Amino acid sequence: MGLLSSIFGGTKVDFKEMVKDGAVILDVRTPAEYNGGHIKGSINIPLQSLDKNLGKLKKDKAIITCCASGMRSASAKSILISKGYEDVHNGGGWASLQSKIR
Numbered sequence: 006m007g008l009l010s011s012i013f014g015g016t017k018v019d020f021k022e023m024v025k026d027g028a029v030i031l032d033v034r035t036p037a038e039y040n041g042g043h044i045k046g047s048i049n050i051p052l053q054s055l056d057k058n059l060g061k062l063k064k065d066k067a068i069i070t071c072c073a074s075g076m077r078s079a080s081a082k083s084i085l086i087s088k089g090y091e092d093v094h095n096g097g098g099w100a101s102l103q104s105k106i107r
Contacts, residue, residue: 028067030071
């Protein structure tokens with residue numbers, strides 16, 4: 006999959022298979038939002054502090070970003086790609102993503 010198709014969509018991603026294969030789910034909502042409900046096993050790093058917490062994420066692991074609606078997770082994906090992470094996918098809203106990985 007090329008860079009443009011990975012940014013703009015193009016290919017359907019099997020999130021359930023990715024999680025089964027060890028992908029990390031990165032929830033970029035605020036701690037209060039996260040505590041109100043989240044995907045079990047996900048990592049909470051709010052978007053505004055992502056730059057300072059990149060050490061918590063491995064570059065050799067697939068990462069699926071999520072938030073409330075998909076806007077912040079899209080921003081997180083762009084940030085991660087700009088920092089050299091290659092296997093990053095926007096999972097959109099966490100509730101929707103949760104239903105896709107069950």
